[in-house]
Amino acid sequence: MTLNAPTSSDYEAEANRLRAQIGATVQDLRFSLRPSNLASEAATRAGIADLSWGGAFDFAGKRHPVPTAIIGLGIAFWTLAALRRRKADGLATFTPPLRETSASLVESATRVLRDRAEIKRREFVNVAQAQIATGAARFSDEVERRLENVVDRVPGGPEVRPLIEAAVQLALSAALEGLFLKRTAG
Numbered sequence: 001m002t003l004n005a006p007t008s009s010d011y012e013a014e015a016n017r018l019r020a021q022i023g024a025t026v027q028d029l030r031f032s033l034r035p036s037n038l039a040s041e042a043a044t045r046a047g048i049a050d051l052s053w054g055g056a057f058d059f060a061g062k063r064h065p066v067p068t069a070i071i072g073l074g075i076a077f078w079t080l081a082a083l084r085r086r087k088a089d090g091l092a093t094f095t096p097p098l099r100e101t102s103a104s105l106v107e108s109a110t111r112v113l114r115d116r117a118e119i120k121r122r123e124f125v126n127v128a129q130a131q132i133a134t135g136a137a138r139f140s141d142e143v144e145r146r147l148e149n150v151v152d153r154v155p156g157g158p159e160v161r162p163l164i165e166a167a168v169q170l171a172l173s174a175a176l177e178g179l180f181l182k183r184t185a186g
Contacts, residue, residue: 038113
């Protein structure tokens with residue numbers, strides 16, 4: 001009975017599979033975080049995805065009558081104030097309040113989009129960390145199993161096993177430290 005131990009090419013294939021999975025997740029996040037997709041998702045969740053402006057106002061009026069009435073009153077007061085200050089050309093007084101309102105809306109939308117992007121980024125990082133932790137655990141288990149096979153073949157019996165294990169651990173620690181130092185320096 002022989003055990004088929006994974007080879008380095010098996011690990012490489014697994015790493016490539018994980019990279020492809022992470023790449024697909026990144027692409028999905030990029031697509032999901034487009035402003036048009038976020039707006040569409042919000043409209044779908046609110047149940048107004050296929051409504052016209054009039055239909056959306058009617059829907060909001062039926063579903064949320066008090067906030068809709070307050071918004072309507074706000075728009076009416078804004079319009080009345082702009083009409084009272086109307087100058088000779090008529091449109092000049094509408095543009096400053098409209099600019100302020102649109103700037104406020106853009107700022108609010110930007111804040112919401114940034115918050116949503118941060119949530120999606122955290123989700124992506126959590127998924128990536130989980131995949132990396134799983135891969136590292138599998139790799140560690142395999143390295144430990146293979147080292148046990150090598151240590152079992154060394155002459156000297158169980159008396160030298162702790163010495164060999166300690167030497168291997170020191171060598172691996174030094175190699176990892178060298179890799180990390182090289183990465184941070186470069």
